Amino acid sequence: MGKYLLRRLAINVILVALAASLAYMLAATTMNPRATYQGRQPPIPEAVIDQTLDAYNLNDKTPVLQRYATWASGVIVGDFGKTWNGGSVNAEMGRRIFVSLRLLLIGTILGFAVGVALGAVSAVRQYKLSDRLIGVSSFVIMAIPVFVLATLLAIATYNVNRGLGFTLIEYTGEYNPRLSGFDQFLNRLNHLILPTISLSLGSIAFYSRIQRNMMLDVLGQDFVRTAMAKGLRRRTALTKHALRTALIPSATYFAFAFGTMFTGAIFTEKIFAWHGMGAWLIDAINANDVNSVAAVTFFTAICVLFAAFLSDLLVAALDPRVRVS
Amino acid sequence: MRSKVVLRRLYKNRQARYGFAALILLVALAYVGPLFGNYEWTEKDFLSFLSPPGPDHWWGTTSIGQDMYAITLRGMQKSIVIGLLVAVISTGLAAIVGAFAGYFGGWVDRLLMSGVELLLVLPSFLIIAIVSPRLKSDASWLWFVVLLAAFSWMVTSRVVRSMTISLREREYVQAAVYMGIPRWKIIFRHIVPNMSSLLIIDATLNVSAAIIGEAALSFFGFGIQPPDVSLGTLIASGSGNATGYPWLFAFPAGLLVLLVLSVNLIGDGLRDALDPGSNS
Numbered sequence: 147m148g149k150y151l152l153r154r155l156a157i158n159v160i161l162v163a164l165a166a167s168l169a170y171m172l173a174a175t176t177m178n179p180r181a182t183y184q185g186r187q188p189p190i191p192e193a194v195i196d197q198t199l200d201a202y203n204l205n206d207k208t209p210v211l212q213r214y215a216t217w218a219s220g221v222i223v224g225d226f227g228k229t230w231n232g233g234s235v236n237a238e239m240g241r242r243i244f245v246s247l248r249l250l251l252i253g254t255i256l257g258f259a260v261g262v263a264l265g266a267v268s269a270v271r272q273y274k275l276s277d278r279l280i281g282v283s284s285f286v287i288m289a290i291p292v293f294v295l296a297t298l299l300a301i302a303t304y305n306v307n308r309g310l311g312f313t314l315i316e317y318t319g320e321y322n323p324r325l326s327g328f329d330q331f332l333n334r335l336n337h338l339i340l341p342t343i344s345l346s347l348g349s350i351a352f353y354s355r356i357q358r359n360m361m362l363d364v365l366g367q368d369f370v371r372t373a374m375a376k377g378l379r380r381r382t383a384l385t386k387h388a389l390r391t392a393l394i395p396s397a398t399y400f401a402f403a404f405g406t407m408f409t410g411a412i413f414t415e416k417i418f419a420w421h422g423m424g425a426w427l428i429d430a431i432n433a434n435d436v437n438s439v440a441a442v443t444f445f446t447a448i449c450v451l452f453a454a455f456l457s458d459l460l461v462a463a464l465d466p467r468v469r470v471s
Numbered sequence: 472m473r474s475k476v477v478l479r480r481l482y483k484n485r486q487a488r489y490g491f492a493a494l495i496l497l498v499a500l501a502y503v504g505p506l507f508g509n510y511e512w513t514e515k516d517f518l519s520f521l522s523p524p525g526p527d528h529w530w531g532t533t534s535i536g537q538d539m540y541a542i543t544l545r546g547m548q549k550s551i552v553i554g555l556l557v558a559v560i561s562t563g564l565a566a567i568v569g570a571f572a573g574y575f576g577g578w579v580d581r582l583l584m585s586g587v588e589l590l591l592v593l594p595s596f597l598i599i600a601i602v603s604p605r606l607k608s609d610a611s612w613l614w615f616v617v618l619l620a621a622f623s624w625m626v627t628s629r630v631v632r633s634m635t636i637s638l639r640e641r642e643y644v645q646a647a648v649y650m651g652i653p654r655w656k657i658i659f660r661h662i663v664p665n666m667s668s669l670l671i672i673d674a675t676l677n678v679s680a681a682i683i684g685e686a687a688l689s690f691f692g693f694g695i696q697p698p699d700v701s702l703g704t705l706i707a708s709g710s711g712n713a714t715g716y717p718w719l720f721a722f723p724a725g726l727l728v729l730l731v732l733s734v735n736l737i738g739d740g741l742r743d744a745l746d747p748g749s750n751s
Contacts, residue, residue, distance in 0.1 A: 467637045
């Protein structure tokens with residue numbers, strides 16, 4: 147086991163290095179941070195721009211491999227360099243990770259738990275009214291992309307707030323900086339409502355669909371019948387034998403979702419104006435911010451690999467037939 | 472014949488019937504509808520900017536005088552083609568890679584799965600976002616399809632792999648092994664068909680996921696490039712002022728939702744038709 151984990155760790159380190167290097171090369175060769183300084187009024191002298199870009203390791207006159215070497219030697223000691231306007235990428239990342247986590251933690255867990263429960267219920271009562279209701283609503287929700295759903299929610303809230311004459315639900319940003327103490331906490335929760343709904347509705351629909359399908363595959367199998375035949379109550383047989391086996395694909399997806407939670411939700415963050423990791427990637431691409439793009443990629447790679455590891459552990463825990471070899 | 476049975480079950484299934492009917496109507500609307508419209512999608516009516524739906528412009532006009540009916544249908548054609556192509560490519564790839572990795576195990580498994588992990592850790596969004604706006608040829612949307620497909624099969628292939636690992640130990644697979652059937656044949660005859668319900672669900676989910684993925688990338692301007700349009704680019708430009716000019720947002724968003732919905736209905740009907748246990 148120890149040897150297996152060590153080998154896996156080594157492979158993962160290589161994969162992260164590859165992904166981050168590739169992202170850096172792609173960003174460094176195609177993006178042009180110089181453009182943001184050149185278009186200014188009054189014009190900045192070329193020498194000053196060069197000096198500034200050199201200080202941030204963004205100068206396109208330096209050969210790309212040399213820039214890469216500077217960047218990589220920084221990353222090895224834990225320094226991701228400077229943003230396009232000279233801020234520290236590390237500080238920015240530290241702040242944004244927790245913004246994304248605050249936004250996604252509730253939505254991810256709520257989505258999985260409610261989705262699996264609804265899917266299992268729906269399979270056990272196949273073709274009954276509750277199954278049809280859950281099925282129809284999850285169909286409709288699955289068909290609505292996050293950015294349409296979020297826009298619809300925002301329009302609805304706008305109309306509700308206007309109809310009521312005061313702001314019941316806030317939907318821009320993370321909190322109101324003028325409040326403090328307990329009011330501040332309530333205000334943060336208020337700001338969470340709409341993004342959490344828009345995040346979790348989609349995953350509830352997704353998990354309930356997967357879970358229903360898998361549960362139906364499992365319900366017809368011999369071991370569930372055997373479990374009931376040997377005298378287990380229906381509820382016990384369903385939860386301990388059927389649900390556990392049918393949970394494997396959902397759990398694989400959930401582990402991914404959980405591990406990649408820190409990398410943010412691009413659309414929800416952009417539409418509801420949270421400055422998390424997802425929004426950072428879009429902003430960095432649009433601002434030609436090479437070092438930030440590379441840092442987001444590096445971090446995402448680590449999260450995805452951790453998620454893959456987590457999903458393997460979960461599958462091994464749930465399925466006795468899978469052996470680590 | 473199994474396929475006849477499946478088809479008959481499919482016809483009896485109400486969801487599938489509605490799904491097919493809706494999809495046929497939508498495809499007909501996308502490809503036949505433009506023939507009846509008053510305007511071409513390339514035309515601009517400089518006498519009416521942002522006019523609401525009316526007898527001349529059925530679905531209203533945009534801020535530069537384009538006819539919403541014409542460009543929405545044009546965008547829908549693109550979305551349909553992209554969705555189908557991406558789904559076929561990515562589900563096929565996921566099934567083959569996952570089944571081979573799971574069945575052969577050992578170094579094949581390690582090689583394929585580290586490939587999968589490399590693709591998973593590669594910043595797909597970033598690569599598509601940087602590469603796709605730079606493809607300035609006529610066939611740039613085909614490259615976009617390839618990019619979308621290349622980055623959308625990996626998670627499914629992991630699921631296929633873990634299912635293959637447990638299918639490998641089943642009696643009928645063991646029996647086939649002892650009968651001396653070549654291993655690649657076992658994979659295509661016994662392993663993959665026994666995951667068909669998962670694969671078919673996955674393919675239909677992939678059609679809708681690809682349509683949504685295209686729209687999502689286009690939402691930020693990283694997908695289909697102007698002057699070409701897709702439902703995604705239309706939704707992106709419409710969502711900004713959805714409260715003031717609802718027709719800019721409602722028509723493309725509504726059609727996108729209907730399209731995805733009908734594909735999902737077909738997928739679920741297929742699942743019921745393919746599952747022998749759901750006869751009752």
